[in-house]
Amino acid sequence: MAKVIPFRAVRPTRDKVSLVAARSYQSYTMAQRESRLRDNPFSFLHIVNPGYRFDKEVSGKARYGLVKNRYLEFKEDGIFMQDEIPSYYVYRIVNRDGDMFNGIVAAVSAKDYENDVVKKHENTIEFKEVIFKNYLKTVGFNAEPVLLTHPDNDVIKQIVAKVQQERAEFEFTTTYRDTHYLWLVNDANMVKTIQQEYENMPTIYIADGHHRSASSYLLYKDLKQGNPNHSGNEKYNFFMSYLIPESDLKIYEFNRLIKDLNGLSKEAFLIKLDALYRIENRGKTPYKPSKPHHFSMYLDGQFYSLYLRQSQYQFESSLEALDAQLLYKTILKPILGIHDLRNDDRISYSHGKNDIVEMVNKVDGGAYKVGFGMIPATVEQMKHIADDGLKMPPKSTYVLPKLRSGVTIYEF
Template structure:
């Protein structure tokens, strides 16, 4: 059963919500983050990426950087940019992109559920990325970026969410990228109790996006337990900020690939080598997006091809059968020599939100060959996580992205 709790939230005053709401901290490099914060002093990225408040000669991980995040968070609360909700509540967060909506419940999930596997993972995390967020959470004494969780759709929760979203929202704005954001607050004891009970009937939830934020939040919680040996388990640090969405509302976009060179092969030799594992068909100059599992688009020398994996190479294994695995195991590694996509500098990954034109652009600029993918499905993600396995890196790209700053979870009572 999933423990999903209401919480005391720190959130923007209504007139600032559209300014405060920011894309996740890790979608930007330092230069891009500085550009965003310079253009919008109210963007929560100022707090999520506090190195933007310093000159470039100050290291991103300097102690002063994290202390600056704490000072800014306290300052925004003091000056009224952010407010503290006194009562514990759930929140409904609806995002609408290109006419398609997804509506989730903002709540706190249990670090014990994470440890016990009630919250299932499908990715490895990197220690250096965890270390940054651990210091940020610990120093600010707050979780500022929600973890994107998914669960198998449940009618009871769907009904409660539908009833709440018929009312006037707390926030209602459209961000610069055209995505609509609406938020409702649920503080009525009866409805709060119904939601909490409904999640207790759900056996597992799944991390869709935010593995590093989740791991960092859990490690801070465990650290606080060591520092407070008399803890009861109900303190805020025993939980982490999350938004939980039903699986039937989620959309995963492809995570496409580009590679710098042909691993010493001529174009002719390379295409001939592909025929050992794929049916190779020239489709022309029009960008090609595959529509069926086991097929891939390939852009090479101003031309698009369709690659279809030979049936003998298909697999029923939850991981080996993924399209990202088929491409890695039968092309990227054996033909192009990309043995470890986590560390190889010759490969890059392009989120599907950027479109196929971005693949063509990269091949004109600094790469040689590009691959368009069929997106991994939410069912495949669940199957991998249920089997206790891990997906290859860059397997899923979720859109729309949850905004940071709309919901902040303090680790001490407000």
């Protein structure tokens, strides 16, 4: 039974939401960040980059305190307001490719994360969890929902469709050409029905935001332990999430880029690959695989197709059949010597939504020696791996939608 409840969001006023909303800080280039900070005083980037006011980079605990100060200033200046009534927030995104995503922003139980009702499919890095937990503990709010997914639900779908017949509270288009809509749901009957439908779900899955959810769980444990009057209803018992049906989820692959051939010549490398793969040189014609266990490779200005010799490799679990894991077990680790996918600086990732152009440019530019592409993982693969208690390699999925920070904020 998933506990998914309404909450009183802090959010921008209608006239300023398009100015406040921001992508994740890391997704901007330095020049883009500078431009937005210089030209838009309402951008949420001013909150997460508080040192801009002092023309100074600020990090660590000092930054956390300044983030909280900037946030409080936005509230004091009337840029943010808080809803009086706990609500669910129906949220729609229509991206520039025409994809449409419909879901509900709500507060999800951290205890459900602990009890595996909220299931994970990707490993996290412990020190990153702790850093973000300490950040949350200082600033006291979360401004970017975790993306969760669940089986399609007709009742919730009907309520969402009914709500969307009314005028949206927010409707804005970003410079990235995505259009965002938000509606409040605080009708008592609707709220009760939505909550019951989520309670009937035995499992929901993290689609994107494993570190954010893990950090929220660590925060819950810390604050629970430090509260002798803990009741289970405190705000820190929950974390903000965007819940969408599985049919709305869109998954892309991540390409792998490797800086060297681990001391091997091109010819020696290809000979080692031949033991497990049927290799075909495709020349300069761009090649993308279309089937599971097939890979594209870009090396020395040429594309290759790699077809797994299945007689030489056995799939012993749902994880072993995942292409990102297969590439790691058969090529990256034994041939190229990449053992630690998270911390080895010889490997980098480029999500497949950028197609293969970025991979080609980086290899041709000399920053990397070889690149690998694969088909995206499926929702069913993601769920099976989570249900089996296994974890995907890092950067196995690039998931859409991507929400903007600062549109709904959860205080605890």
